[in-house]
Amino acid sequence: MIDPKKIEEMASKIHAALPPGIKSLGEEVDKKVKQVLQAQLNKLDMxxxxxxxxxxxxxxxxxxxxxxxxxxxxxxxxxxxxxxx
CATH class of the missing domain: 1.20.5 (Single alpha-helices involved in coiled-coils or other helix-helix interfaces)
Structure with missing residues (x-):
């Protein structure tokens, strides 16, 4: 299992790189980024x-x-x- 702290860190970096208009959507975008990131990382054979x-x-x-x-x-x-x- 991937460390949730690492996922949080990656999601924060992705969120910081988003354009201001999308960032303003706030928590919803942040949750979605974490979900997508977790799903993609789970697909990897690690x-x-x-x-x-x-x-x-x-x-x-x-x-x-x-x-x-x-x-x-x-x-x-x-x-x-x-x-x-």
Missing amino acids: VSREEFEVQTKVLLRTREKLTALEAKLAELEARLQDKAE
């Missing part, structure tokens, strides 16, 4: 920061395990090679 952090940690652990397994495999292959000679 993940939350928390979910991103969790997946980053999972990937790191997976890489560490893979590196350890590759080292063990290399050691076992070396032992096998030594026995074969």
Whole structure:
């Protein structure tokens, strides 16, 4: 979910950039801008920061395990090679 504070900040910037005639409509325009902004952002295929952090940690652990397994495999292959000679 997108941080409501960020949406508020973006909506304020958009509202500030509107021509004076439209700005005078005030709160109604502000609400509509927020609604449209929220709807468009929800259409994007994004993940939350928390979910991103969790997946980053999972990937790191997976890489560490893979590196350890590759080292063990290399050691076992070396032992096998030594026995074969």
